[in-house]
Amino acid sequence: MRRTIIIGDIHGCFDELLELLEKVDIRPDDLLVSVGDLVDRGQAPGDVVRLFRERPNSVAVMGNHERKHVRGIFSYAQEITRLQLGDHYAETVDWMRTLPYYFENEHVRVVHAAMQSGIPLADQREEILCGSTRGERELTMLFPDSSWYDHYTDAKPVVFGHHVTGREPMILNGRIFGLDTGACHGWNLTALCLPGFTVHSVRAHADHWSTTKRQWQLPVLKSKPWHDSTWLELAQAIERVASAPDTATRGWLEELQEWAANLQSAFPTMVATAHRVADELTEEGLRRHPAAKVLFQARNGRLDQADLARQCPTPRRTIDLAAALGLVLDEPPKWTRPWPSPRSRRGPRSGHRAMGISGSGEQPPLGGAVLRAEPRNPLTGLLALQPGYRADFEAGVRAEDGLGLDGGPFDGGHRSGAGSQQQTGRGGSGGHAGQQASSVTHDKLLSRCVAVSGVGVKMICV
Ligand SMILES: [Mn+2]
Known part of the structure; x- marks a missing residue:
């Protein structure tokens, strides 16, 4: 018999997903449904996405994490996923754009986060369905002292994820099923199988989010657009992670700090060079020069270090202006892809x-x-x-x-x-x-x- 197998928040926990699918003995004609949040926090978001994309009879509804990628709202977890997916990132986000905000069949409704009873799914607000920050806010206004599911009176059972219910799923009145059992935090990955409404789960192998956070700290730091940060932003970012536990990260930050200091220490040389070049050039030559503004200031005696610093608010502007003056300044340390590519990430396994x-x-x-x-x-x-x-x-x-x-x-x-x-x-x-x-x-x-x-x-x- 064809079953519907609904899986709670997976968050890149591919090994656990495989184990769970084996445990429920999934067959090709079973319908596999994810409540959303396929990616972020775990080790293998690409493999999870690929399974849902390529397996027929599979549906993933839009989770708030997919929506963050779709809308380009980046926090640390999304930055990591972008690096994990590497060259496949843009195309994967295009696929995420196509995800439905709900799934419904004769047995059940599936949404990522929440819904309002009595309103057809097609008329629900997407923000509430997927649990975006705004959706959560709206929900709090609608139900200030209780949860949305306390008010769910529709006959058809509803299945969702989004809020970790603990190691065990939350099942209320046999109609309300919260399936996020914290797989990425080292708890369980849970499946609900219909039409029998049986619950199955597997233990997570580790607290993947803690590991992933640590592992990707340095690659994420290296991928930041340091060129275009202001000196203050740079200093603050370095300050924030200066206490990083691993020596590789601390070492790289020291190099970054040194790079920034070196660039700024070039200001006096740049001022002197600007004065020299300004003296050597004709009026016409000055006008056509790529550093014309600075050179005119120098010629008119109005260029000191503070003036120059104002025109060099970022590393990139500094490097570019120096280049215009014929000076070569350093690029950031180890700028070329220092992290492993997504496919080789796991390394060979014996x-x-x-x-x-x-x-x-x-x-x-x-x-x-x-x-x-x-x-x-x-x-x-x-x-x-x-x-x-x-x-x-x-x-x-x-x-x-x-x-x-x-x-x-x-x-x-x-x-x-x-x-x-x-x-x-x-x-x-x-x-x-x-x-x-x-x-x-x-x-x-x-x-x-x-x-x-x-x-x-x-x-x-x-
Ligand atoms: Mn989630």
Whole structure:
């Protein structure tokens, strides 16, 4: 029977997501629904997004975290995600733009944060549905002394995330389901399976947000536009993180501080150079000079260090003006991508050695292909194995009736397919309806084939 499997806030906890999907024994025709907040705080936002994008029968509703990326509202968690996704960031945000603000079928309603009882989902305010800061404010005004769900009297059950309910989900009257059980904080990732309304969860492997925050501190610092910060902003930023626990970060900040100090210490030389150049040039030469303003000030005896400093409020303006005067100043320290690229982020894992493919007696749903390898993070592992078994794999898939590259479960059962009872809200027209065989690449196939079994990595379409 086709089930609807709703997952609480995932926040980049991909390994836990795989474990949970295995635990609920997800099948290709099950509908997988995320309450939103796929990204931010965890280690692998890209893998989580990819699973929801590429698996048919999958829906993610807009969480406040996706919305922050879509609207370009950046705090530390978003800066980290941008670096984690690297070259895929812009395109991923484009996809986030298409996310619906709600999902509804015959059993249930799913929103990220909240809704108002008695108002059709399509007429609800997006800010309230996704739990943006403004939405939260409005909700507080509507329900100053209670929670929105205390006032939820509609017959259809409602499922949401957004506020961590503790290690266990919050279930009220069998109709109200809060599923954010703090996976990214080291607690649990929770699923609700319909139509039986059964709850399943897996323990998070670690407090991922704490780890991620620490790991990405230096890359985030390096990615900041220090060139265009004012001297004061620079000094304040350095001051704020000066007590960073790791020596690499502190070392880099010292270099940054030294760079800024060196640039400013060039002011006297720049003033002297401006006077010299001004004396050497004709009136016409001065006018056409890229540093004309400063040179005229010098010629008229109105250029001292304070005047110059006013015209050099940032490192970039300082470097540019110095260049115009024929002086070369340093660029910031270690300016070129010092952080690992997203794909190599996890580094090699010894457990991913392939031992070949066999059409064993086991019959997983995908064409019977079983890849022998150590369990753990099969998505990443499988992709790393690509060259060796690609042809066999594809041949194996094609050989199976109904599982070929053109048609079969990969193209069937679209997330908002015509005639189904599913509805997705605004912007939810995406889906895979138009997907043709030619666009089902090997990588896409593989990324849909994830699950762990005891001794091997079983290829299961999720
Ligand atoms: Mn969340």
